[in-house]
Amino acid sequence: MNKSIPYGKQWIDDEDIQAVVNVLKSDFLTTGPKVSEFEERLEEYTGAKYAVAFSNGTAALHAACYAAGIGEGDEVITTPITFAASANCALYVGARPVFADICSDTYNIDPSEIVNKVTPNTKAIIPVDYTGQPCDLDRIMEIAKKYNLIVIEDAAHSIGATYKGRKVGSIADMTTFSFHPVKTITTGEGGAVTTNSKEFYEKLIFFRSHGITRDEDKLINRHEGAWFYEQQLLGYNYRLTDIQAALGISQLKKLDKFINLRREFAKQYSDAFQDEEGIIIPYQSPDGNSAWHIYVVQLDTEKLIIGRKEFFNMLQERGIRANVHYIPVYYNPYYQKLGYKKGLCPKAEALYERIITLPLFAKLEQSEIDYVIETTRSILQKNRL
Secondary structure (H helix, E strand, O other): OOOOEEOOOOOOOHHHHHHHHHHHOOOOOEOOHHHHHHHHHHHHHHOOOEEEEEOOHHHHHHHHHHHOOOOOOOEEEEOOOOOOHHHHHHHHOOOEEEEOOEOOOOOOEOHHHHHHHOOOOEEEEEOEOHHHOOOOHHHHHHHHHHHOOEEEEEOOOOOOOEEOOEEOOOOOOEEEEEOOOOOOOOOOOOEEEEEOOHHHHHHHHHHHEOOEEOOHHHOOOOOOOOOOOEEOOOOOEOOOEHHHHHHHHHHHOOHHHHHHHHHHHHHHHHHHHOOOOOEEOOOOOOOEEOOOOOEEEEEOHHHEOOOHHHHHHHHHHOOEEOEOOOOOHHHOHHHHHOOOOOOOOHHHHHHHOOEEEEOOOOOOOHHHHHHHHHHHHHHHHHOEO
């Protein structure tokens, strides 16, 4: 195979393109009707009472931290096996991220480790649905209730996933999504927060648009006319455009199709590798049905004569653009400067040394899946002890 296969890729069709063109020909490119429509579709899909769209997934996390009332001196517990935004959002509001270790099977944050990290300063938990597999949400919500904490589920990987029959987005106090092009559906860049709390919803709306309101019932000063508005807090411009929202509406129509394809492809990988020495396939909890954002295998390096770096490079040389998700957040120099040190989460650190992300996206061709399987097997077979 001469072409390269990325680890992730969007699926854009003529329907998506036409939806964007229609907005480009309309009166509103932003702050128009499509954003509200997109939010309504998200509410319908997830089963949440409220959805608020944002310019990206990181903005959604930032807004959720604000809505939760997290601030200076607070602590937020999260996982190190995630993209930096899951922890950075706590720093944005002056709080301190606290990293809890992972479960050895699902690689999601371990509820028992969360309990060990709770202090009087703990304000919230940000569990991350790593690879698209929901965390142990019932246990996490129980812990949150016991210690009076707020749960902000980072579901950047898991839109469309279910936990004990319930859609992700309807369970935690707030759930954040990302619509980056490598995610299951895309708006180009974009994000959202879903919640069942009217209080959180109103704070999210406020925060998204500079902290400004035109609602006469919420004004502090006398209403002077139709032009009048007030900035009542220091918010941000985190709005999604109508152009992006139109793409999101069109993509949502295909979400279940995309997830079914991802699940089928993941099954093909797991069936092919389950008896292959030197590689460990992902474990799936019976409590959830993963959205399969990424397919992460663990190398059993004790049975191989090569390490992860060599294996990764061999895939790259053969046109398979594998990746690694993720470098533990506190390995980054910025976090090291804040005083975080290696050794905080031994299970997460050991996992990082052995994981590789294989290509997985809805538009994969069968020939590409077969090639990834054959190539991975060939590398394993030639490099076993």
